[in-house]
Amino acid sequence: MAIRAYILINTQIGQTQKVVEELKKLPEVKKIDIIMGPYDIIVEVEVSTYEDLSHILLNQIQNISAINHTMTCPVVE
Amino acid sequence: MAIRAYILINTQIGQTQKVVEELKKLPEVKKIDIIMGPYDIIVEVEVSTYEDLSHILLNQIQNISAINHTMTCPVVE
Amino acid sequence: MAIRAYILINTQIGQTQKVVEELKKLPEVKKIDIIMGPYDIIVEVEVSTYEDLSHILLNQIQNISAINHTMTCPVVE
Amino acid sequence: MAIRAYILINTQIGQTQKVVEELKKLPEVKKIDIIMGPYDIIVEVEVSTYEDLSHILLNQIQNISAINHTMTCPVVE
Amino acid sequence: MAIRAYILINTQIGQTQKVVEELKKLPEVKKIDIIMGPYDIIVEVEVSTYEDLSHILLNQIQNISAINHTMTCPVVE
Amino acid sequence: MAIRAYILINTQIGQTQKVVEELKKLPEVKKIDIIMGPYDIIVEVEVSTYEDLSHILLNQIQNISAINHTMTCPVVE
Amino acid sequence: MAIRAYILINTQIGQTQKVVEELKKLPEVKKIDIIMGPYDIIVEVEVSTYEDLSHILLNQIQNISAINHTMTCPVVE
Amino acid sequence: MAIRAYILINTQIGQTQKVVEELKKLPEVKKIDIIMGPYDIIVEVEVSTYEDLSHILLNQIQNISAINHTMTCPVVE
Structure with a gap:
């Protein structure tokens, strides 16, 4: 049985898109969204x-x- | 262009599954997960x-x- | 010199609009908005x-x- | 391999010791402490x-x- | 050597002054202030x-x- | 229909006024206030x-x- | 009528005592305590x-x- | 009577295991765990x-x- 998790990430200011690019390289990452609110x-x-x-x-x-x-x-x- | 959002929900203690059943009735809700951490x-x-x-x-x-x-x-x- | 302040309010679930109506009665309240995020x-x-x-x-x-x-x-x- | 977790609990005011008694009944609970700080x-x-x-x-x-x-x-x- | 501590308290809405009266009865309480910000x-x-x-x-x-x-x-x- | 939002900002220590000057340059910014509490x-x-x-x-x-x-x-x- | 306020401060790791020394230089500061919990x-x-x-x-x-x-x-x- | 305390620690990104090694050197530290959730x-x-x-x-x-x-x-x- 697969184990799933959500990870809420805060990035350094102005680095959100760069972090998204890094995350995309990980095969375990199934979905990424940039969001408003207390997390990036x-x-x-x-x-x-x-x-x-x-x-x-x-x-x-x-x-x-x-x-x-x-x-x-x-x-x- | 569709607008998407994540909603992080805290429920009354012991009511998590009941809230999930209510949420399932809303067509705009595409995905629901019960999670560990500060949100339910x-x-x-x-x-x-x-x-x-x-x-x-x-x-x-x-x-x-x-x-x-x-x-x-x-x-x- | 006038003193201004922002007040971030959390309401009981489903009571947000009712609280807004109450707040509107106070002359010192200059602006009210219902918002997304951790506050209502x-x-x-x-x-x-x-x-x-x-x-x-x-x-x-x-x-x-x-x-x-x-x-x-x-x-x- | 056993899976371990810490659970940080907030109780209703004045109910901390009562909750501790309930938790003690669960065999999976290996350790319980009442603490100061943001959690009870x-x-x-x-x-x-x-x-x-x-x-x-x-x-x-x-x-x-x-x-x-x-x-x-x-x-x- | 005496041990001192600050206790940050959130009260039920509208009950702040009532809680202050209760706290005043405790001899260990040396100082009480009602404050703005996330605590009452x-x-x-x-x-x-x-x-x-x-x-x-x-x-x-x-x-x-x-x-x-x-x-x-x-x-x- | 215009979309409005409030943005609550934490700055590096001592940089609050400098950030305000930067924000003033953005035409979409309609109002800026430095505040007390958990946000700057x-x-x-x-x-x-x-x-x-x-x-x-x-x-x-x-x-x-x-x-x-x-x-x-x-x-x- | 004097205006009083409490300021809850987080310092860089290992710098708490240094910050206390700086705060002591300010005549408006009436009391300083290093504390446990989410603030330093x-x-x-x-x-x-x-x-x-x-x-x-x-x-x-x-x-x-x-x-x-x-x-x-x-x-x- | 011994005094016990839990300390919830956030580390710089990628430094969690290094901090664990440092903590292990302290005899007062009885137990260390890396955890998921808002603390490391x-x-x-x-x-x-x-x-x-x-x-x-x-x-x-x-x-x-x-x-x-x-x-x-x-x-x-």
Whole structure:
């Protein structure tokens, strides 16, 4: 059973589109939208295992330098 | 051009699934997920005009009594 | 010199328009808008003295029962 | 591999100890502390599968009526 | 050495002054102010031991029914 | 029908007035106030279309380097 | 009538004591405490006029470079 | 009687594991977990006196440069 999560991202000012380009390179990222409100970007990811979710957060998304803060909201199946 | 928005919803405790059932009745609601983190539900809506977005918020979603708080994040096209 | 402040208001679900009607009765309220995002209503008030600002908050706005939370942001002149 | 998560809980005023008693009944709850700061209680849960985490949130913890809000923070392995 | 803490309090709408009256009855409460911004009341308490701080929070302040939320910020000596 | 929005802005420390000067250059900005509370500046913008709102956010306001964070609250008509 | 306000301050990591030393130089600052919780420092200021409150915020406190964020909560008299 | 506290930590992007390594060097730190949600790391500390809690916060944890923000939640005994 796939595990899905939404990640709410705040970027450095003026870097939103650059971060979107970086996120597009990740195959686990199924959807990206730039949004208004307290967050800049909302991403939907889908992975196979819980460890994969940890991996993409720690070793891929957190390596995009123009990101200020990420908040991961796993989907409750 | 359609206007899309994500709505982050907090429900009264124990009422999350009931709110999901109510939301499913709205044709503008394209996707609903129950999530972990500071919000209980994330909804993706799609409408034709900006006034429609106002309408669905004020006259439909805000009438679901078991909702405590909604935060609308329109998508930046 | 007049003192101005913005008040960000969260209402009980479904009560936003009712709160707007109550706020319209207050002469110090110069502008009211229903908004998207983490707040439901934004109000701009203008008073003559700092005590008047305290008064309208404590004795008028806080008496509108369908309000859940208010956050007052005085304008820095 | 067990899945662990911290759950940050806000209770209705004066109901913190009552909520603690309810939480103690859940075998998945390994640790409970009442804390100062923006949250009232912090709970550590341990489950076998991701679905179990969903289950305990939706069908057990969310049924403790004196809880106002829960925020689940799954542990990244 | 006395232990001091600030407690930031949100009250039910229209109940701020009533909560202030209740707080004034507690000898550990050294100062009370009604404030603008995201909180309604700020209280400064002083106790002799860390257990006393726990006690006044759980068994006294949390029993004032018109309070919605408290956030305790102990002073770092 | 014009679309209006309030934008709540946090600036780098000591840069509030400099950001105000930059914002004044944008014709869509109808009103700017420096405020107390959790935000530093509140701006009211008015545009003709929803795409214009996206444009001014992404390509103009987000390019003011001394801004730390923006939160856009579109007005519900 | 004096105007009082509490200012909740977040500092850059490791700079809390340095910021306290800077704040101590301001005669309007009547009390400073380092605290636990979501804020690092709480300051109580007292000024004669509303304009003075604006002045000390914009031209003095906001010039302390090691501050990340300030939130001013004027006291309601 | 030992004093325990949870510390919720936000790190600079991509620095979470580095901060964990620094925290492991502190004997007062009994448990560290990287988590999803609005915080990056949760730490449980145990000290003998209230002053020790102040000391470890101000002089040790706040000196880990890759930390953006800490929120200390002392346990209510």
